[in-house]
Amino acid sequence: xxxxxxxxxYLIKTRGQQVTLSCSxxxxxxxxxxxxxxxxxxxxxxxxxxxxTQRNKGNFPGRFSGRQFSNSRSxxxxxxxxxxxxxxxxxxxxxxPGLTDTQYFGPGTRLTVL
Amino acid sequence: xxxxxxDPGPLSVPEGAIVSLNxxxxxxxxxxxxxxxxxxxxxxxxxxYTYSSGNKEDGRFTAQVDKSSKYISLFIRDSQPSDxxxxxxxxxxRSGGYNKLIFGAGTRLAVHP
Numbered sequence: 389x390x391x392x393x394x395x396x397x398y399l400i401k402t403r404g405q406q407v408t409l410s411c412s413x414x415x416x417x418x419x420x421x422x423x424x425x426x427x428x429x430x431x432x433x434x435x436x437x438x439x440x441t442q443r444n445k446g447n448f449p450g451r452f453s454g455r456q457f458s459n460s461r462s463x464x465x466x467x468x469x470x471x472x473x474x475x476x477x478x479x480x481x482x483x484x485p486g487l488t489d490t491q492y493f494g495p496g497t498r499l500t501v502l
Numbered sequence: 503x504x505x506x507x508x509d510p511g512p513l514s515v516p517e518g519a520i521v522s523l524n525x526x527x528x529x530x531x532x533x534x535x536x537x538x539x540x541x542x543x544x545x546x547x548x549x550x551y552t553y554s555s556g557n558k559e560d561g562r563f564t565a566q567v568d569k570s571s572k573y574i575s576l577f578i579r580d581s582q583p584s585d586x587x588x589x590x591x592x593x594x595x596r597s598g599g600y601n602k603l604i605f606g607a608g609t610r611l612a613v614h615p
Binding site for chain 2: 392430431432433436443444478480485490491492493494495496
């Protein structure tokens, strides 16, 4: 079974731009969560989607948004990029929402903001 | 103060050594405790999962939880160079009707031949 895939793997943007990251969950998994990983703050939860609805949200500004499609694929968008948004963005999928013990992570998208 | 504290290391050990990785936490409501391993340029993968105090063993790995001291550990026996990675502890708590997962900062481990 294919794992969680994320595209693109690497991105370089400049301040003020916006970016869209994509995540395809494991086949059959309906819940997708997004995390931001930085050396200073570690892994922090962004939001979780299930059945095309955001079910849970972390403490991030409104510039961070996401959506989920009917095939469970998910995208996250960051608008008006800031230098501090440089991070590894990880997507994780699970069969159902809230199953934090059986989340499978993708390889991440490395975003660099210049 | 962070809810979950983890020494970032790095920790360097010779092959065959017993490795001890630790996390402390402040929220007594944490219910589930996990250890993830993250290789360079990869996403985290779940290694161990437990919800009660005590020990849980899986091959060379043992997870230990002490809820009274708010302390969890991961022991790696007979460490191998392939164990070189960052190890993240994570804890789950029910909050606002949802499960919330909090990660430690991660400890970088290097096992040298």
